[in-house]
Amino acid sequence: MFALLKLIQSIIKTLHSDGTPGQVAAGMALGAALGLTPLMNVHNLVVFSLIVLLNVSFGGGMLGWALFVPLGFILDPLFHAIGLQLLEAPGLRSLWTGWYNTPLLPYTNFNNTVVLGSVVGWLVLAVPIFFAARWGVARYRATIGARVQQSKFYKAITASKVYNFYRLFRPE
């Protein structure tokens, strides 16, 4: 229940943040990586750093993460199949052998079927996610955004202390 409330809070805040729809969408496309791929991996540290450092919506990133976690679990068998196909492809064997025997690269767990498959899946989905999210945020703001902003519910959420911390990463 708490997680659901946090998710709603995140959605509301993000949709009304100062960022442009493009910034929110870029954040969501990056955040999708955290949800679609197994979290405890080096590439997600890089993605998280990008969400923080790039002038994209941090809230959008967190929203993307939250929204794509269930999808990641559902798509795991597909990611495994994609990863296995890629890792077993005879044409790519020399590439994987090279990476496997290069310092530090094996720590990315690229040789795990689910990790590789989900990263590839995310890379493929990132662009559609960006455009779909940008359109969705723009439509929301143009239609019911102003009314929601006047509601008591929205005011209660934005008054929380967590929101103040969130403002630190507000897009400029």
Place this chain on the structure above:
Amino acid sequence: MAVQVFRWKAIGPLLLFLLLLAILLWLFAEPVAKDTSEEVGTELLGTQVDIGKLDIIAKEASVDLSALQIADPFDLNRNLVEASEISLKLNPLALAEKKFVVENFRLSGMRFGTDRKTPAKPVKGDGFAPQALRAVRQWSQQFDVPLLKLTPIDTLKQLVLNPTQLTTIRTAQAVAARADSARGALERSFQQVNIKGTVDSARGMVTRLRALDPKKLGLDGTRQAIEDARATLKQLESAKQRLNALEQQVKGGVGSLTSGLGTLDEARRKDYAFARSLLQLPTFSAPEIGQAFFGKVSIDRFQQALYYTELARHYMPPGLLPKEDPGPERLRASGKTLRFPKERDWPKFLMQAGQLDLAIGGDSPLRGAYEAVVQGLTSDPSLYGQPTVIHTRRTAEGSAIAGIDVDAVIDHVRPDRVRDSAAARLRGVKLPSFTVPGLPFRLNPGTGGANLNFALKGDQIFGRWSIGSNQAGWALDSAGRKLNSLETLVWRVLSGMKELSVDARVSGTVRSPKLAVSSNLDRAIAQRLEAVIGEEVAKAEKMVRAKVDGLVAAKVEPVRRQVAQVRSQAEQRLGLEEKGLDDVEKQLQAEIKRLTAGLAPGIKLPKLGI
């Protein structure tokens, strides 16, 4: 207004976050590594692995472990091995590639076979080790170890046999079906090779040539006739080759049927044993007595050796092709993790050289200090290029133990030559006591010697376990029950025997192993039993044989005749076809000779080499 790409003010919090992450990693690295090592060790070995403490010494790229316990997968109340201190020096360059190359390791305070304070948890699941454990347990159950029946025979019982229970009848039906199908297959093969058609066509050619006169035909006509005859000869040659191939096929088919007849004899022996078992006759066959006494305890030893060999084969596969391992346990799907070994690079795991100081303490007669060397223990033997060698020698002196030597070689360097062998020789050790299965006798072998040799070459298994002692003691374990006359007789034989010499051998393939056990006891018991009950048992066995023979003879004899008929018919037909080909070939050769003589009279032509 231009939109900024970077959010510079977030660098501070990000660095703070990374610092926090690093601190957490530093704080929890050791507990996490300890838990992971325990989990991985348990998963790999199929038995509970406990580590008391794990210290990571980052500066020296080394890891120190203490209070390591590895439970015995075959006895959860015991530890297979315990070590108080283990120090592993890792290669930092290999570590950068996420590979664990142990340049050197030292173990101290090592103990074997110690009792556990709490029983280990059995490892469940579908990992390789639990599967292998289940498989070797199943493997050990396939041995038909007889129980020694010591029921007195006062009168011969009536034997009622159901024909459907007899293996011979089932085997005979199978052989008869095979003979029928072989007959049909041979008929079809004869039709396919079509020798008759070729012979008929060649005979037609002979008739045509006989009617020709070279003088009337002229040079071109005669040459054409000779060419036609040669073409027919080639067809005959081709038919001969087909017939030869068919002959091989016939030999194979008939050979298979003949070996099927051989299985009938074997099946009949099984039926004798089955019928005999219904009467519960006591045996006085020395090999059976040996198996009944020491079969189970021998199989236990071989089963353990096979288990560890199977683990070595799985975790140390030969070859340089990518290898699959299960992915890490996590909330998300584990997937598979592939390894991509590369020539002249580090393997995923390698223990280059290790030295062990073993100390066996307490009251054990094995107490003392030992030295052991492990070389080339690796996950990718083809990369390392040399077999793994394990070598243990006892160096302590002044103890009651004469010596312990253990040598093992795991050779998985080449896929076409996978060989594992181990030899353990123990002298002056206290041998474990055990109960004779199905009988109220307990053997305490006392102090003696034990040898275990085990080798697996491909699928071929060779194992030998022997124990010898001159301090054997026997105890009655009848729980108040009075021994019957045969048990009393055997007990008298056993209780007077201080010498013990057991030799168990396992051979054959892993799928179909054979066990042979012999001991000085079985010979002595067999002689005594034969003297007392030999005549009575012989009568009973004669009756058993007659009963089985009476039931199976009517089924077996027709099958033998059927097989003989298939063989003789096939051989006869082959002979006829061969003769037909030879005859027509000779006739053709003669006609060619006649035609060539007419072509150039007086000139002797060389013989045609077709």
